[in-house]
Amino acid sequence: MLIDSHCHLDFPYLSEQIDDVLGRARAAGIGVLVTISTRVRDFATVRAIAEAHDDVYCTVGTHPHNAAEELDVTLDELIALARHPKVVGIGEAGLDYHYDNSPRADQARSFRLHIAAARETGLPLVIHTREADEDTASILEEETGKGAFPFVLHCFTAGRGLAERGLALGGYVSFSGVVTFKNAEELRAFFDYAAGLGIDGLMVSPGYSYAKAPDQEHFLQRERTKALFRKVFAGKKWDFNHSPFFLDFLQGKREYQCTPWGNPNYSVLGWQKPCYLMADGYATTFQELMAETAWDKYGTGRDPRCADCMVHCGYEATAVVDAMSSPAKAAKSVWATFVR
Ligand code: SF4
Ligand SMILES: [Zn+2]
Ligand SMILES: [Zn+2]
Numbered sequence: 001m002l003i004d005s006h007c008h009l010d011f012p013y014l015s016e017q018i019d020d021v022l023g024r025a026r027a028a029g030i031g032v033l034v035t036i037s038t039r040v041r042d043f044a045t046v047r048a049i050a051e052a053h054d055d056v057y058c059t060v061g062t063h064p065h066n067a068a069e070e071l072d073v074t075l076d077e078l079i080a081l082a083r084h085p086k087v088v089g090i091g092e093a094g095l096d097y098h099y100d101n102s103p104r105a106d107q108a109r110s111f112r113l114h115i116a117a118a119r120e121t122g123l124p125l126v127i128h129t130r131e132a133d134e135d136t137a138s139i140l141e142e143e144t145g146k147g148a149f150p151f152v153l154h155c156f157t158a159g160r161g162l163a164e165r166g167l168a169l170g171g172y173v174s175f176s177g178v179v180t181f182k183n184a185e186e187l188r189a190f191f192d193y194a195a196g197l198g199i200d201g202l203m204v205s206p207g208y209s210y211a212k213a214p215d216q217e218h219f220l221q222r223e224r225t226k227a228l229f230r231k232v233f234a235g236k237k238w239d240f241n242h243s244p245f246f247l248d249f250l251q252g253k254r255e256y257q258c259t260p261w262g263n264p265n266y267s268v269l270g271w272q273k274p275c276y277l278m279a280d281g282y283a284t285t286f287q288e289l290m291a292e293t294a295w296d297k298y299g300t301g302r303d304p305r306c307a308d309c310m311v312h313c314g315y316e317a318t319a320v321v322d323a324m325s326s327p328a329k330a331a332k333s334v335w336a337t338f339v340r
Helices: 018-027 040-052 064-070 075-082 104-121 133-146 160-168 184-196 222-233 244-250 286-292 312-323 327-338
Strands: 002-007 030-035 056-060 087-096 125-130 151-153 270-275 278-283
Touching: 018 030, 030 040, 040 056, 040 064, 040 075, 056 075, 064 087, 064 104, 075 087, 075 104, 087 104, 087 133, 104 125, 104 133, 125 133, 133 160, 151 160, 184 222, 222 244, 244 312, 244 327, 270 286, 278 286, 312 327
Parallel strands: 002 030, 030 056, 056 087, 087 125, 125 151
Antiparallel strands: 270 278
C-alpha cells in the first residue's frame, strides 16, 4: 500500500476540492494520507478532515514559519491534542532560515517544545529544516541526550553532515519529489551520496507521461529513458534493491513485456485493474482481479497508454521471472547481485 506521509489537505486550494483531491489520490493507489498540521491554533480543521475520512490521518504542531504566533502553546496542550486517535505524529516543526518568517530564537523554542511532545507521546516528530543544518543537528543531539524521540527529517534538501548526524541519532531522512535531477551526472552523484549514507537498497524507476499525470510535457520518452540509464550505469555499480535484469532493461539491454499484476495495488476502492498507473476498474478480491482482468491487452505495443512505461512495478516482476527461467540466467543474476 502507498502512503502519502506528508500532505496539507487543509490548505485552501486543496480543502476547497477535498473530495476530488482524495478521489484522485485513491485512484492513483494511495491507501492512506497523513495531513500535516502547521498551526496548533488551526488544528481543529486538520483534525476534522482526518475524522471525516477513514483513510486520512494527521499530525499536530507549529511550522517554523508560524513559530512566533504560537509561543503560548504549552507542552501539556500539545500532548493532549496528540492523544486523539487520528494523530500519528507531531509537527511539522523545526528551523527554516531560508525564509526566516519567525525569529530564529522562536523557531528553536517551538522546535524544542515539539521534541518534548514527541519524547513524551512516542509519536514521530516531522522535522522541517531548511538552510539551518548546524542548529538543527545540534538541537537534535542535545535533546536526544535528555531522552530519545523518533523523528524524520522530511523532504530533505540539506547537506550530508545533517543527514549523517540525524541517522546516527536513530532518525529517518526522507528524500522526496524535490530530489530530481537534470542529467545522468547529477543522478550518479546522488547515488554516491545516498550509498555513502549507508542506505542499503536504493530503488529507481523512471516516471513517464501516464494518462493521469498532471504534466505530460516533462517526461522522458522510452528511448531517452534508455539513453539516460546507459549513461548513469556506465562503469559503475550501486547497491540496488532490483533484479540486475531490470537494470539491464532500463538501459535497453533487454526487451520485456510488463507483468501488470506483479505489484498489485489495493486501496479503499478495491484491487486496481490492471496496475497502479491505470485504473480500468476495481476488483473486490485478489482472485477476481486475477481471473477477470484481460491481462494480454496491456503492455507496450498492446495499449497506447503503455507505450512509454518502463516502471518498476510493471517490469521488475518480468525481470525476476526471466532471471529464474534458466540456470544460466539465475547464476548470472546471483553473480551480479552478490559478487561485485
Ligand atoms: S506497461 Fe504495464 S505497468 Fe505500465 S502502465 Fe501499462 S499495464 Fe501498467
Ligand atoms: Zn509540509
Ligand atoms: Zn516542511
